[in-house]
Amino acid sequence: MSDEKKPQERVGVYVCHCGTNIAGVVNVAEVSEWAGREMAKEGVVVARDYKFMCSSLGQELIQKDIKEHGLTRVVVAACSPHLHEKTFRTACNGGGLNPYLCELVSIREQVSWVHTDKSAATEKAKAIVAGGVRRVVHHEPLEPLHVPIHPATLVVGGGIAGIQAALEIAEAGYPVYLVEREPTIGGHMAQFDKTFPTLDCSACILTPKMVDAGNHPNITLLTYSEVEKVDGYVGNFVVTIRKRARSVNEELCTGCGICWEKCPKKVIDDKFEAGLGYRKAVYVPFPQAVPKYPVIDRENCTYYQKGTCKACEKFCPTGAIDFAQEDQVMTVEVGNILLATGWQLFDARKIPNYGYGRLANVFTSLEFERLSNAAGPTGGNIVLRDGKTVPKSVAIVHCVGSRDKNYNNYCSAICCMQSLKFAHLVKEKTGATVYNFYIDIRTPGKGYDEFYQRLIEEGTLFVRGKVAEITDAARNPGEEGKLIVQVEDTLVGKQRRIPVDMVILSAGLEPQPDAKEVAKKFGISCSADGFYIERHPKLDPVATMTEGIYLAGCVQGPKDIPSSVAQGAAAAARIVGKIQQKEIALEPVRATVNQEQCSGCRICNNLCPFNAILFHEDRMVSEVNPALCQGCGTCVAACPAGAISGTGFSNEQILSQIEGLLMLNLSSKEAAAA
Amino acid sequence: MSKPKFAMYWAASCGGCEIAVLNIHEKILDVDANFEVVFWPVAMDAKYKDVEAMEDGSILLTLFNGGIRNDENEHIAKLLRKKSQILVAFGSCACEGCIPGLANFSPIQQVVDTAFSTVSTDNPENVRPQPSYDMPEGTIHIPTLYPVLRTLDQVVDVDYYMPGCPPESHQIAAVIDLVIQVLQGKAQLPPKGSVIGAGGSTVCDECKRKRNEKTIKEFGRIQLMHADPELCLLEQGIPCNGPATRSGCNARCPSAGAQCIGCYGPAEGVVDYGARLVSAFASVIDSNDPAEIDRILDGLVDPAGQFYRFNLAGSLLRAAKPAWKSGD
Structure with a gap:
């Protein structure tokens, strides 16, 4: 495999210190000297080490050597290609060398960061450099492919993050498809009462944005709809969307509300009212819903279940009720996709010792939001489950399901502030004694700690300790008829039992139950806990590793409203920037079928995630469409005849790299044998 | 002018390659007419010392079949290399190890013990062969x-490869024709290292069965199924190695209703035949459920035999670790 290529390539090797990131563990000078000496017969004509190869001075070093030493290939041993492949390719390009004749090998992520034995790490770095040198001589000059970007954008999820992004993109003058699974946009924010720390009414700030999104000429609102399939690639996605049948003709419906007034079927609303209230079988989730059209919940509608009723149809003044309506499957073309699919509440039933679902007056945070909301089922009166008793004492338990090895390790980020908000609302509306049970109070946002100070001044009580149990088993007369919060007060250092009338569990934020399937559908990665992984945790928190797919809001990790809005806007700015470039340069990594070697066995035909493979029945050969191919390599690996090869990943390149990696081992064995 | 010299030898092989050569019928007379056969143990009497006495490079064409299993095989391989201008690895054993190469899964002691202790072995004193014995x-x-076991090219430099277990007679005849034409100045030899007497694509290319997009829900054994005679066997769940196997046999087995077992070796450009097939089969398994995938894979009852029957010794792995270790 490693037959000399004629004429022999002139390779430059650059070993980066990365400050002490690499040099702290790997003897970089030894690696570069070794490469210059031992790899000379492999074509290495210059080998250097340098403090920061990615600095402009480091890059100039490469460019200078390309000119002075006539380099035809460059190997940089530094960090992961994710980080700086582009940097060094650009540097080579600047030096007059085709950017794809540069190979970046990682001796940081794959060596210095994962090893402590310095001499072994140095040997491994040499092996990795040797692999890179053996590989790079087989590289070929390539030109990036330019494809146009479709100006439309798909935003999935109509919560505040998705709404914000959709509005920003629409305002910039580009079309947006805003897809929402529920009958209305608004997301969780629509359920909230007040927002922390300013205590402005959630609906008051959200609904104008909902209306804007609903009315915007550039936004196509697709509620009660879900994405079924995503084909294509950045700039040219083709998305299949299922618009579920509302059973209401949107052309005719005026949103007058007579249908849900007349509907005789009451259903517990476990979505919007968090199970505390009722809706009808034909309903809008809340009065300010956007769009204004109701849906018929077919599982609960008497007509669909029993075949009679049709009260809504009878009373509808415009004849908009359409029982025969069917799901509509549509495809749209978009250039970019933003996922803002949000979160779900941690199921507090999973912690049986907190009694949720068993003890009536234990509430979840979302239930409390509805209880406290003036538009909620109690008209904003904070009362016990009986619907009338005002609590005299209330316990708020933080970190329910969060920061807990048994459930979720992560901090849900919003619960401290949410709990403080609850404490304020309870106190303001009922005058009850309020206890906050916390592990740590985390108030890092603007105005957040000031809010905490205000709560302390208001007389809210804080007990530092993780609640062990919530029980109704009284031990003394003072506890009878109460819920007793059993907790170790870690500041006092003793166990306490605090009887209260009501407990609110500040449950954590979790990924949507179908987060993993959705990630697969869009071809992006999920972390172990199910939140989607951003391209870079600090420097690129809105993009994903899949070109053209962006994230905003809690889909990427728990966050509060300001952060969700900021991320939505940031993603929108990125998308608009991409659209304005009009075209995008794609990696020229493509699969090609050698028509001579292909015998049309059709093993590859079904495998391509981008539908880039077509089969010619007449000639009995398969072919890869380079415009659709994304270079993923699936077909290359699958082709039993070895007839498909991927640019940059030829057998020669891969096997040469493996031989290079093993070179040191093999030569030391030979030496031992001699 | 004397005729150019021809030799043929068998190392670790079954003798089928020799029969395949004789199976070219009257064409064998062309061999005699054009060549002087100087060494061919199966066809004529000859002594190693006669070969040793020959001038280096004095044999024009040597067809070498069989793998390198013992020191005698190696000695003759090196000897013939020295004496021959063109050395052809003839047949699957010489090219890639073939059935004898499957012994590379086991330590040599185990191979010997098995051979000398099976129920059909008459060996009351339970003797084992010894390299030398005093009489x-x-x-x-x-x-x-x-x-x-090593392939021929793992021991000596090889000029051409002629795959097949055994090579098809029409292919042998064609190669002999070619060499004769070269001798007569009417044709040119292909570049050194080429595969001769075979096609450039895969068995599927010569197979007439109808093909669709492939998905496999179940692997089955051909003897337990009623296979559709028109449809691609692999699509029916019969693990046919045709897609990875070099063409040249006219798809004999699939045409006769049996799956290709891969005797013509890897297609051009395939580095590791077994690995290629494993990833190809795995790619078309129609399930995303790990338990279901395991169940489907359990339908391949003998993966080593399925994927490496002919090419273990010539594969990237060459042998299982216990076999390597048994040499230490």
Whole structure:
């Protein structure tokens, strides 16, 4: 495999210190000297080490050597290609060398960061450099492919993050498809009462944005709809969307509300009212819903279940009720996709010792939001489950399901502030004694700690300790008829039992139950806990590793409203920037079928995630469409005849790299044998 | 002018390649007409010392079949290399190890023990072969077995490869024709290292069965199924190796209703035949459920035999670790 290529390539090797990131563990000078000496017969004509190869001075070093030493290939041993492949390719390009004749090998992520034995790490770095040198001589000059970007954008999820992004993109003058699974946009924010720390009414700030999104000429609102399939690639996605049948003709419906007034079927609303209230079988989730059209919940509608009723149809003044309506499957073309699919509440039933679902007056945070909301089922009166008793004492338990090895390790980020908000609302509306049970109070946002100070001044009580149990088993007369919060007060250092009338569990934020399937559908990665992984945790928190797919809001990790809005806007700015470039340069990594070697066995035909493979029945050969191919390599690996090869990943390149990696081992064995 | 010299030898092989050569019928007379056969143990009497006495490079064409299993095989391989201008690895054993190469899965001691202790072996004293034995008449020797079987090109430089178990007679005839034409100045030899007497694509290319997009829900054994005679066998769940196997046999087995077992070796450009097939089969398994995938894979009852029957010794792995170790 490693037959000399004629004429022999002139390779430059650059070993980066990365400050002490690499040099702290790997003897970089030894690696570069070794490469210059031992790899000379492999074509290495210059080998250097340098403090920061990615600095402009480091890059100039490469460019200078390309000119002075006539380099035809460059190997940089530094960090992961994710980080700086582009940097060094650009540097080579600047030096007059085709950017794809540069190979970046990682001796940081794959060596210095994962090893402590310095001499072994140095040997491994040499092996990795040797692999890179053996590989790079087989590289070929390539030109990036330019494809146009479709100006439309798909935003999935109509919560505040998705709404914000959709509005920003629409305002910039580009079309947006805003897809929402529920009958209305608004997301969780629509359920909230007040927002922390300013205590402005959630609906008051959200609904104008909902209306804007609903009315915007550039936004196509697709509620009660879900994405079924995503084909294509950045700039040219083709998305299949299922618009579920509302059973209401949107052309005719005026949103007058007579249908849900007349509907005789009451259903517990476990979505919007968090199970505390009722809706009808034909309903809008809340009065300010956007769009204004109701849906018929077919599982609960008497007509669909029993075949009679049709009260809504009878009373509808415009004849908009359409029982025969069917799901509509549509495809749209978009250039970019933003996922803002949000979160779900941690199921507090999973912690049986907190009694949720068993003890009536234990509430979840979302239930409390509805209880406290003036538009909620109690008209904003904070009362016990009986619907009338005002609590005299209330316990708020933080970190329910969060920061807990048994459930979720992560901090849900919003619960401290949410709990403080609850404490304020309870106190303001009922005058009850309020206890906050916390592990740590985390108030890092603007105005957040000031809010905490205000709560302390208001007389809210804080007990530092993780609640062990919530029980109704009284031990003394003072506890009878109460819920007793059993907790170790870690500041006092003793166990306490605090009887209260009501407990609110500040449950954590979790990924949507179908987060993993959705990630697969869009071809992006999920972390172990199910939140989607951003391209870079600090420097690129809105993009994903899949070109053209962006994230905003809690889909990427728990966050509060300001952060969700900021991320939505940031993603929108990125998308608009991409659209304005009009075209995008794609990696020229493509699969090609050698028509001579292909015998049309059709093993590859079904495998391509981008539908880039077509089969010619007449000639009995398969072919890869380079415009659709994304270079993923699936077909290359699958082709039993070895007839498909991927640019940059030829057998020669891969096997040469493996031989290079093993070179040191093999030569030391030979030496031992001699 | 004397005729160019021809030799043929068998190392670790079954003899089928020799029969395949004789199976070219009257064409064999062309061999005799055009060549002087100087060494061909199966067809004529000859002594190794006669070959040793020949001038280096004096044999024009040597067809070498069989893998390198013992020191005798290696000695003759090196000898013939020295004496021959064109050395052809002839047949699957010489090219890639073939059935004898499957012994590379086991330590050599285990191979010997099995061979000398099966139920059909008449060996009451449970003897094992010894490399040398002292008799009143003197010490006698038999060849020493190596821990693993090697292919011809793992031992000596090889000019051409002619795959097949055995090579198809029409292909042998065509190659002999070619060499004769070269001798007559009417044709040119292909570049050194080429595969001759075979096609450039895969068995599927010559297979007439109808093909669709492939998905496999179940693997089955052909003897337990009623296979559709028109449809691609692999699509029916019969693990046919055709997609990865070099063409040249006219898709004999699939045409006769049996799956290709891969005797013509890897297609052009395939580095590791078994690995290629494993990833190809795995790619078309129609399930995303790990338990279901395991169940489907359990339908391949003998993966080593399925994927490496002919090419273990010539694969990237060459042998299992215990076999390598047994040489230490």
